[in-house]
Amino acid sequence: MQPIDSSRSILTLDNLSISIQGQTLVDSIHLSLSQGERVCLLGASGSGKSITAQAINGTLPPYCKVSGSIKVNGLDVAGQPVLARPADGRVATIFQDTFSALNPLMSVGKQLALSTHNRSSHELHDVLTQMHIDPTSDLLARLPSELSGGQRQRLCIALALLSGANVLVADEPTTALDVLSQKQVIDLLKQCCGLQHLCAHDEHLHGSPLSLLFITHDINVAAALCDRAIVIYQGKIVEQAPMQQLLKQPQHPYTQSLVQAVKSSRLTTQKNAQHTVENQTWDTTVTTAAMRAQA
Ligand SMILES: Nc1ncnc2c1ncn2[C@@H]1O[C@H](COP(=O)(O)OP(=O)(O)OP(=O)(O)O)[C@@H](O)[C@H]1O
Numbered sequence: 001m002q003p004i005d006s007s008r009s010i011l012t013l014d015n016l017s018i019s020i021q022g023q024t025l026v027d028s029i030h031l032s033l034s035q036g037e038r039v040c041l042l043g044a045s046g047s048g049k050s051i052t053a054q055a056i057n058g059t060l061p062p063y064c065k066v067s068g069s070i071k072v073n074g075l076d077v078a079g080q081p082v083l084a085r086p087a088d089g090r091v092a093t094i095f096q097d098t099f100s101a102l103n104p105l106m107s108v109g110k111q112l113a114l115s116t117h118n119r120s121s122h123e124l125h126d127v128l129t130q131m132h133i134d135p136t137s138d139l140l141a142r143l144p145s146e147l148s149g150g151q152r153q154r155l156c157i158a159l160a161l162l163s164g165a166n167v168l169v170a171d172e173p174t175t176a177l178d179v180l181s182q183k184q185v186i187d188l189l190k191q192c193c194g195l196q197h198l199c200a201h202d203e204h205l206h207g208s209p210l211s212l213l214f215i216t217h218d219i220n221v222a223a224a225l226c227d228r229a230i231v232i233y234q235g236k237i238v239e240q241a242p243m244q245q246l247l248k249q250p251q252h253p254y255t256q257s258l259v260q261a262v263k264s265s266r267l268t269t270q271k272n273a274q275h276t277v278e279n280q281t282w283d284t285t286v287t288t289a290a291m292r293a294q295a
Contacts (some may be wrong), residue, residue: 010167013029015030018052018055018060031230038211038212040213040214040222042217042229042232042255047232048235049215051064053169073088092159094170094171099152107143108140109141112124128158150177153173153185161210166209170212171215192212228243233252238255239251247259
């Protein structure tokens with residue numbers, strides 16, 4: 001594994017290991033994220049993605065043993081719960097399960113107001129509009145359960161942006177969404193990384209561009225969003241490469257099988273499409289013949 005140049009890195013994991021009751025779940029991983037970068041952590045179910053995300057955002061259960069370092073904006077926060085961290089050592093997180101991030105009994109407008117009390121109404125309006133949420137609509141008066149999955153996820157992204165963190169960890173945020181909502185969330189995340197992040201104690205948009213660590217098992221979604229991929233397999237990082245290179249020349253057998261699976265499913269889709277076209281041609285011929293017979 002290449003040594004990490006942490007000088008330009010906003011988030012750096014160095015030799016990070018996580019274990020529970022003597023069982024190592026994440027093993028000596030190295031990872032870095034630069035300003036404005038969109039990087040995916042790609043891996044199968046149970047490979048250690050979410051537990052790594054929890055270590056980064058400070059929500060690991062207390063019985064987890066952590067060693068190595070996690071630097072956020074240069075501050076080592078490994079093993080520190082989120083509430084014990086200084087503002088610069090915190091990252092924003094969005095999850096697949098949007099309900100876990102929202103109070104089910106409070107209107108989303110009230111939740112926004114409570115968690116963004118240091119923001120001007122102008123900033124709030126701007127961010128909601130960027131997330132395609134009309135701040136004047138009745139939507140803000142509703143409970144989280146009265147929103148669609150896509151609306152809830154866009155609200156969670158707005159909350160993440162308004163938190164002022166310059167790193168966003170997105171743990172499978174599109175998995176529960178339909179294809180169109182998935183695309184909208186991916187486009188919004190792309191857009192967010194082009195933005196300057198909202199500084200925590202300032203009313204104006206400035207600071208460094210937001211960086212994204214996108215956690216997923218879906219190589220298609222990763223390819224649509226990320227510049228670089230880091231592959232985790234059984235708790236170890238086995239491969240890191242620019243996204244296009246990973247798709248063209250996967251090195252590890254797990255990545256090779258993922259890429260191959262995507263290629264095969266595309267081939268099947270193409271074959272099915274061809275089959276449909278052939279059937280349509282046949283149908284047209286039959287219809288035309290029937291029309292001629294009737295005439
Ligand atoms: N709180 C916990 N206590 C004990 N084991 C845990 C705990 N959290 C996770 N694990 C174990 O750690 C391993 C990695 O889990 P993790 O949730 O990080 O996987 P993942 O890659 O995110 O999978 P998925 O894509 O299915 O969410 C799994 O074997 C899991 O059973």
